[in-house]
Amino acid sequence: MNQLDIGHLHKPFRNPHWKPSQRRNRNLKQIIAESARKEASVMATQANSGATTPFTATGSTTADGTQTPAEGAGKTPNLAQASQNLSSLVLEKNARANFPTVTYTNIESAPSLTAANHRHYCDITGLSGPYTDPKTRLRYHNKEIFGVIRTLAQGVPETYLEARGAHTVLK
Amino acid sequence: MTITSVKTILPTRFAANSTEKPAAKPPPEPYHAQDFPFKGYQAPQTDGFERSRAHPDTSAIVIDNGAHLVKAGWSFDKNPRFIIPPVMSRYRDRKLNRQCNFVGHDAYLDATTRGQLRGAFDPGSSVVGNWDVMEGVLDYMFLKLGVDGSNGGVDRPIVMTEPIANLGYPRRMMNEILFECYSAPSVSYGIDSLFAYRYNKGTDGLVVSSSHTSTHVIPVLGGKPLLSNCTRLNWGGLQNAEYLMKLMKLKYPTFPARITDNQMEDLVRNHCYVSQDYDRELSGYLDWTGLEDRDRVIQYPFTEHIVVEKTEEELARIAERKKESGRRLQEQAAKMRLEKLVKKEQELEYWKSIQATLASETKKEIRRILESEELKDEAHLERMIRDLEKSIKRSRNKDLGIEETEEQPEEMSFPMLDIPDDQLDEAGLKEKRHQRLMKSNVDARARAKAEKEREKARVEEEERLDREKRENNFEAWISERRANRQSILQRIKDRDRMKADLGNRKSLASQQRMKTLANLASDGPKKRRRGGDDDDFGANDDDWGVYRTVATGDQSDEEEEEDLGAMLNGAEAELLQYDPEFTENHTLAAQTDWTKSLVHGFLRGPWPFDPESQREAHQLHLNVERIRVPEVVFKPSIAGVDQAGLIQIAADIVNQRFSGTEDRARLLKDVFLTGGNTLFSGFEDRFRSELRGYLPIDAEFNVRRASDPVLDAWKGAAQWASGADFGRSSVTRQEYLEKGSEYIKEHDLGNATW
Numbered sequence: 001m002n003q004l005d006i007g008h009l010h011k012p013f014r015n016p017h018w019k020p021s022q023r024r025n026r027n028l029k030q031i032i033a034e035s036a037r038k039e040a041s042v043m044a045t046q047a048n049s050g051a052t053t054p055f056t057a058t059g060s061t062t063a064d065g066t067q068t069p070a071e072g073a074g075k076t077p078n079l080a081q082a083s084q085n086l087s088s089l090v091l092e093k094n095a096r097a098n099f100p101t102v103t104y105t106n107i108e109s110a111p112s113l114t115a116a117n118h119r120h121y122c123d124i125t126g127l128s129g130p131y132t133d134p135k136t137r138l139r140y141h142n143k144e145i146f147g148v149i150r151t152l153a154q155g156v157p158e159t160y161l162e163a164r165g166a167h168t169v170l171k
Numbered sequence: 172m173t174i175t176s177v178k179t180i181l182p183t184r185f186a187a188n189s190t191e192k193p194a195a196k197p198p199p200e201p202y203h204a205q206d207f208p209f210k211g212y213q214a215p216q217t218d219g220f221e222r223s224r225a226h227p228d229t230s231a232i233v234i235d236n237g238a239h240l241v242k243a244g245w246s247f248d249k250n251p252r253f254i255i256p257p258v259m260s261r262y263r264d265r266k267l268n269r270q271c272n273f274v275g276h277d278a279y280l281d282a283t284t285r286g287q288l289r290g291a292f293d294p295g296s297s298v299v300g301n302w303d304v305m306e307g308v309l310d311y312m313f314l315k316l317g318v319d320g321s322n323g324g325v326d327r328p329i330v331m332t333e334p335i336a337n338l339g340y341p342r343r344m345m346n347e348i349l350f351e352c353y354s355a356p357s358v359s360y361g362i363d364s365l366f367a368y369r370y371n372k373g374t375d376g377l378v379v380s381s382s383h384t385s386t387h388v389i390p391v392l393g394g395k396p397l398l399s400n401c402t403r404l405n406w407g408g409l410q411n412a413e414y415l416m417k418l419m420k421l422k423y424p425t426f427p428a429r430i431t432d433n434q435m436e437d438l439v440r441n442h443c444y445v446s447q448d449y450d451r452e453l454s455g456y457l458d459w460t461g462l463e464d465r466d467r468v469i470q471y472p473f474t475e476h477i478v479v480e481k482t483e484e485e486l487a488r489i490a491e492r493k494k495e496s497g498r499r500l501q502e503q504a505a506k507m508r509l510e511k512l513v514k515k516e517q518e519l520e521y522w523k524s525i526q527a528t529l530a531s532e533t534k535k536e537i538r539r540i541l542e543s544e545e546l547k548d549e550a551h552l553e554r555m556i557r558d559l560e561k562s563i564k565r566s567r568n569k570d571l572g573i574e575e576t577e578e579q580p581e582e583m584s585f586p587m588l589d590i591p592d593d594q595l596d597e598a599g600l601k602e603k604r605h606q607r608l609m610k611s612n613v614d615a616r617a618r619a620k621a622e623k624e625r626e627k628a629r630v631e632e633e634e635r636l637d638r639e640k641r642e643n644n645f646e647a648w649i650s651e652r653r654a655n656r657q658s659i660l661q662r663i664k665d666r667d668r669m670k671a672d673l674g675n676r677k678s679l680a681s682q683q684r685m686k687t688l689a690n691l692a693s694d695g696p697k698k699r700r701r702g703g704d705d706d707d708f709g710a711n712d713d714d715w716g717v718y719r720t721v722a723t724g725d726q727s728d729e730e731e732e733e734d735l736g737a738m739l740n741g742a743e744a745e746l747l748q749y750d751p752e753f754t755e756n757h758t759l760a761a762q763t764d765w766t767k768s769l770v771h772g773f774l775r776g777p778w779p780f781d782p783e784s785q786r787e788a789h790q791l792h793l794n795v796e797r798i799r800v801p802e803v804v805f806k807p808s809i810a811g812v813d814q815a816g817l818i819q820i821a822a823d824i825v826n827q828r829f830s831g832t833e834d835r836a837r838l839l840k841d842v843f844l845t846g847g848n849t850l851f852s853g854f855e856d857r858f859r860s861e862l863r864g865y866l867p868i869d870a871e872f873n874v875r876r877a878s879d880p881v882l883d884a885w886k887g888a889a890q891w892a893s894g895a896d897f898g899r900s901s902v903t904r905q906e907y908l909e910k911g912s913e914y915i916k917e918h919d920l921g922n923a924t925w
Contacts, residue, residue, distance in 0.1 A: 003212050004280060006311055007261070007272035012320030013313050018352040024302050024344060028293040031340045038339070102398045102923060104298075104336045107387075109402045112815035118808050119450070125773045126418075126795040127453055144769050150671065156424070163417045165811015 123160045196463045196777040201470035204434035207279040216252055217317030219245040231328040231892040235885040238292040239383035242885040243312040246892035251885045253315050257291035259307035260284040274311035297334040297384045299341050324354025328901055330892045332363040335387055337922055343912040350907045359901035365396055365920040366887030367845040367877050376841030381848035383408045386804055388820050390838050395919050400828050402820045406804050406812055408848045412436040414810050415800050428471040428789055442467045445853035446798040456795050457772040466776035466794045473789035512566050519559045585610045649750055656742040663735050801851045822865035839870050845877040
């Protein structure tokens with residue numbers, strides 16, 4: 001145990017004067033909120049530049065500035081339009097490299113609109129779930145599962161819904 | 172509006188589920204869940220640092236900072252030297268009175284260290300959230316790599332991986348730590364999946380990286396990533412484990428052992444696989460045939476309650492002792508009986524002698540004697556003697572073991588009853604009353620007997636009619652019987668529903684019950700409204716049934732329950748006997764047998780479950796979960812993630828953003844899978860076959876997997892760090908001080924600045 005403990009080992013490579021801030025630990029939400037504020041402030045300055053029409057000068061700019069010189073002009077006709085909102089598009093067309101084109105938030109995949117991705121599955125077993133119990137909103141496979149649903153204790157259906165992300169969130 | 176007629180609909184009775192009773196399955200082969208990934212002591216390897224002394228400027232420390240595992244080594248190594256999870260356990264040991272730090276696998280040492288476990292990454296993301304832990308991890312790595320810190324710093328360039336589109340804050344913090352705490356001469360960052368792609372010699376293609384916390388799709392052309400077209404799906408190996416944990420907790424809400432994240436990760440890794448055709452495989456997953464192969468049993472440690480088995484000898488001794496005491500009791504009883512008998516005989520003798528003396532005495536003398544013996548009259552004496560004789564005889568018979576014969580009571584005659592009262596004196600009247608009582612007694616007995624006879628005859632008659640009907644009109648008889656069975660089943664169902672409804676305070680049944688209770692409690696106006704002024708409750712026997720409807724709990728419907736069960740058994744026995752189409756498999760008992768139950772198959776596999784057994788109570792069964800969990804990355808909506816699936820993302824990038832250009836062809840020629848989450852068996856095949864469906868028919872399309880989806884990122888980073896690009900792309904300490912903590916240099920494998 002003593003051997004495993006690195007607390008008492010001398011670490012000469014550390015700067016003895018290193019005093020980190022006490023409040024440097026932040027969770028993702030805080031970080032994203034902070035960076036969003038920053039992006040917004042950049043956008044605000046850009047929005048005053050006058051040339052805010054997104055459809056001007058199409059093809060003369062690359063999507064992400066210096067990042068993809070290999071593509072060359074006009075080689076990326078379909079920009080990631082689905083994943084960006086209009087104002088960021090505007091910004092992209094406007095400024096050259098001075099603002100975020102790729103951020104942690106805007107590379108997130110968009111919701112799927114095809115029906116194939118919204119097939120219903122039984123909440124209890126995971127088998128196909130063609131029916132929905134109107135009382136608990138749980139999807140179920142057959143009447144045996146329905147019998148199980150009806151015997152669930154209070155609050156349990158909600159946890160099943162939570163596993164599917166369909167639970168009610170009270171704020 | 173009310174439903175006035177209820178018609179029982181006979182289901183198509185011989186449905187598909189009435190197959191033969193399935194054969195028993197061989198006993199399961201239990202698997203075990205790995206508990207804690209404790210690896211024991213790992214000695215530092217200082218040779219790398221010594222070797223790096225020769226070229227301190229180009230020999231870099233390479234750290235793949237993964238959310239699941241942090242890999243570290245030297246740029247001239249073939250493989251990372253140390254691979255640890257980014258966790259630290261720090262606490263103050265009271266006994267040693269010092270701060271203890273355990274990092275990586277060492278943090279799983281014992282319960283104390285596990286209790287203080289903290290992860291470096293923000294839960295569920297690839298972003299570092301806890302910098303104290305991150306520092307601990309880096310300390311550990313530098314210590315193990317033998318960094319001597321002779322000039323007060325790490326003194327070697329550092330190459331690190333970071334997530335795609337890393338946020339400013341984490342990068343700033345990392346830079347601050349590396350430059351200020353460890354005094355690194357230079358640092359450079361790159362994207363893990365791109366390192367892996369480079370290591371696998373890819374230049375143009377679609378990189379699909381499904382790792383611990385997220386899944387990315389990045390198009391790469393000419394060795395450069397098109398980051399603006401990259402897309403992230405928030406699902407990875409960690410989410411898989413968490414999802415399995417949720418499912419298991421729901422599946423076994425009363426599981427006695429503790430289910431840990433590490434175990435779930437282990438289960439996902441070892442038992443889950445990607446289904447090639449999810450819906451088709453799913454539909455038959457819990458079918459009886461082959462379920463023993465699909466169902467995986469995970470055995471948790473348990474202690475069986477040991478039932479103390481008594482030895483043969485002990486059992487024999489106990490039996491002997493029991494017998495002995497029984498015999499003793501019998502003897503005692505016999506002795507007592509004998510004593511009683513003797514006493515009775517003596518008494519009898521005495522009374523008889525009195526009787527004999529009475530015969531020769533005067534009336535007055537008789538009265539005196541009788542009075543002294545507290546007897547009323549001679550008849551009384553006679554009766555007493557008769558009774559005594561009878562009881563003596565009975566007990567004699569019992570002792571001798573002679574079967575008691577029910578002697579027919581002599582025909583009683585009641586002569587007094589016919590005599591009018593006024594012709595009787597007081598004694599006569601008394602006697603008459605007595606006789607009347609006796610007579611009514613006898614009459615009642617006779618009536619009951621006759622009633623019994625009649626009932627018997629009626630049942631016999633009924634049976635006869637039934638038999639006749641069966642023989643003459645079998646069709647009608649059998650359908651009647653079937654309907655009867657259905658109605659019993661319906662009643663059982665109704666009863667169960669009623670019981671379930673009464674459990675719910677808001678159900679109709681409960682409310683009705685409360686109403687009835689209120690009615691019963693109030694003897695006021697409500698009653699009057701129903702049945703007039705006079706309260707005739709109880710005049711009709713059915714009135715009391717109301718108490719049965721309001722009673723709940725154990726005492727309420729026990730008798731009824733017995734009744735329905737017995738009725739059903741009777742009906743089914745008859746059907747079994749006469750109905751050629753009704754077999755053992757059609758009985759309710761067989762239909763509700765556990766082998767037919769989908770839920771049982773889901774919870775316990777194709778094996779019977781004994782709730783007493785601790786062994787079985789400590790088992791997890793993985794069946795549908797085995798394909799359900801890895802499926803989420805293809806269909807995120809299963810787990811409630813509102814994003815498109817991996818295939819759709821890839822297809823969208825290829826078809827929408829690169830449509831009609833030769834770039835698409837270049838991307839499709841080399842689709843590259845990397846990351847730990849692609850290790851599932853079947854992942855590659857599924858990806859290939861499903862993405863194929865989104866592509867033009869003539870598109871050339873090739874999918875390959877990284878040679879080592881987990882370690883290739885580190886290897887690629889090490890390779891890159893040995894090359895020329897590295898020197899150009901790293902930020903020196905000087906630049907850091909000049910240009911700020913968020914400054915990075917762009918290169919082909921890293922993030923872009925903005």
